[in-house]
Amino acid sequence: MRQHDNKQEPLWWTKNITYVTYMVREGSSLLIGVYALFSILYILLFYTPLETLAKWAHPAFDPLYKVIAMIGLAGAIIHSITWLAVMPTILPLKMPKAAQYFITLCLIGLWLAGSYYLSKTLYYSCFNY
């Protein structure tokens, strides 16, 4: 039986803007992952029953957390915008291009409005801390 040779170059994604957007979205997950894992570690160390460990963790991790939070925020914003833009196209439905653009605009609007609402309700205390 003849085998199909499916070897692609590692830089195959640089040839098309759609592929570049896809890789940017995938790459932003790396930043989100770093933030998520670091904040889990930080919360775990801060709320540990071992007081000595908690006292050491807070001043040592505090400046690093702020930097990683900004990195995570950049990744999250890139991921949100690219994901909301691609969302109408990956639905298992066929819809016209104009409808896809319209849905993307609506989703971005919904995301911004929702974020504003959350900042005034759930995270209100965080902003007035």
Added chain:
Amino acid sequence: MVSRLLLSFKNTLLFLFQLLKMKIKIPKKDIVSWAGFSATATISAFLLPIHIWANRNFPLQISQRPVWLIVFATMIILFAAVFHSLYRMKTLCSDLHIKNKEKIGTTIEKIQIAAFVCLILLTIILLLESLS
């Protein structure tokens, strides 16, 4: 610009009308698999940026004593972020044709499991603390 927007709106309405009349057939299997993957992506996309911005100085910075709602929100968002980002990291290794992608994939899965265990432990610790 306005005419384009109106056209988009008209096309969206036509599309929804077609969907209601069930002219478009959607395989049920596709809907389930797509929903499973995109659930964590949607949580990350909609909630993660504002969550990080609100907690940019300190995670759970609302007070030294965490409130149960903030605890739940944080744990759900972190769960979605870990699940989705590590899943995408695995696909990224595959897309970039990295040589040891199987090994890296196994390591990522182990990190994922460790993170989930930590999240469960944290939820229990923080909820007990907020109730005491």
